[in-house]
Amino acid sequence: MEDSIENLPQFNSLMSKLNERLTETGLSKDSADKLETARKSLNEKRKRFLRAVILHQTISDISLDPTFPQQSELSNSLTQAELISSFIVLGKTEKDELRGVGGGGGGEEITTLGLDSSLIPEQRMKPELQKALRESMEERLFEETRSLYSILSNDSELETRRSLLHPHLIRLHDKISELVEEVRRIEGEIKLCNKNLMQAISKQSVVLQSMGEKLNILISKHYAGTKLDATSVQVQYMRAKCETIRLKLSCLELEIKHSTYSKDALKAIRMLKSRLSEKISTAECTLTSLNNTISQYSVVGPEFSNLVVQYSAILKQIQDKKWALQELSSTTPGAI
Template structure:
């Protein structure tokens, strides 16, 4: 690629928005917007400079010319191959049609001779092309099955039959081509099928021009579709950018209002739970009262009062007895260690007395 000239010497494509639009049109494959070009003027100038050296696909001018020349050569080679291949397939179709007619309704000996000669010539030509690689490579290759092209050429039909076949071939080929052209014309415009042969020939002569014009129109529509696709891609990029901005704004709004609403919602929820808790406590208290009412009737309460009075009286008597015992015990504790020894001796005597009473009782019971 040639060196990029100074940006000051670059002729401006336009001014303002027009410049940006032309730059975007020159580079439809770039993911750019007019806002990007406006924010980066130096990059915009670089794209303007590059637009003088590359096309919309990114190829340089020199490479584009070489590519076009190569494409023309390729098209010429394709056309040459297509002509020979079309002629070969057309001759094969003619031979197949003859075989079908021969099996259906029979054919004349002259037709059989003509097509047999044609088929042998095609077969020999095909074998010669397979055995002679000189047209596709300069290297010597081993012979296939020990055969050479001359061996196959010896299998050609007699020269007289070949000459007769060539004299008739052009007429037969023209008729077959004419029939196929009429079929193509009927497919292209089905309403022309019932017209006269002269009118068909007239329309058939204009068919290549019509097909070429439609091909150009299809190419123009494809180019327009590519431009529309590039424009749609740019618009989609801008649309997605705007949508992302809107989503961010919505997220901030949702977050802000959600926090405010959440605080109020929490307060309402606390109030609701407090009221519900109070109601539950009231229900529990009511159930407890109901259970007490069902459990303690008037008769049971009277009996409980009598029992309580009796228990209170006994409790007072026991407390008085306890107090008396404690005062007696305290008076005994004044005597000290000697009293404890007497108490222990007294306890042993009491225990022995009880044991002897029990033994005497058991002895008296068994003696009877």
């Protein structure tokens, strides 16, 4: 720690010198200047190449258009130019490179089938063909740029006159450049927004994870025990409440009995109870004597039953005779 504090001035001096010599990307200023120059040169070469490709494609399309009056002549000229420019000469080989040694040196020119460009006679394009080709190219390029302008333009009513539309088409590359810059700017903003969004999501995920852990602790340690205590207290409360209701019902029952059975009512009930007890005892005695009598009759046998029948018949006859005598005595009072 002490060494780092002692070497801090030298470190600051080193960082200031590096800042003077290097750019933000870590390149030296000379390298950055060379890189910027190379980029500008590359952009210029790209523009020239794109211009050449567009012109070549336009001429190729015109050469295949049967409505062009000089189609065959243009097709032949185009074929000849393509042969001379790229199809015959394929490149050069360097002798030192073939031997595996670096450095410059003369090489052999490679051509298609060993042909030489001098074998093909040079043909100049006629002024009539050049004029017709220029007019056709201008018309095609104008239509292409107008269609591109109609795509990029926000105007609902597009100008149709060529004289008024031509200045807009000349400034079309500026508009495309602005659109490209706008697209790049929007892409940069989208990347920045995505980066900020991912950072916010990561922060929120960390916060949510922490909240989840704390909630688990609250649930497992605090809520569960608190819930158990609350439930036990509620059970005890309900148990005490049920016991209180039972006692209230018992008190209500006793109050109803007390209001129903007063002193006079109890006295009358006791008297009735004693009388009914006496009648029950008398009836039980009578029942016992009758049961004894029935048992005695049962022991005598069936002959006693006949005697009982005869005795009943004799008692009936006696009663009939008594009734007849009473009737006779009432009708003749002086007969006896």
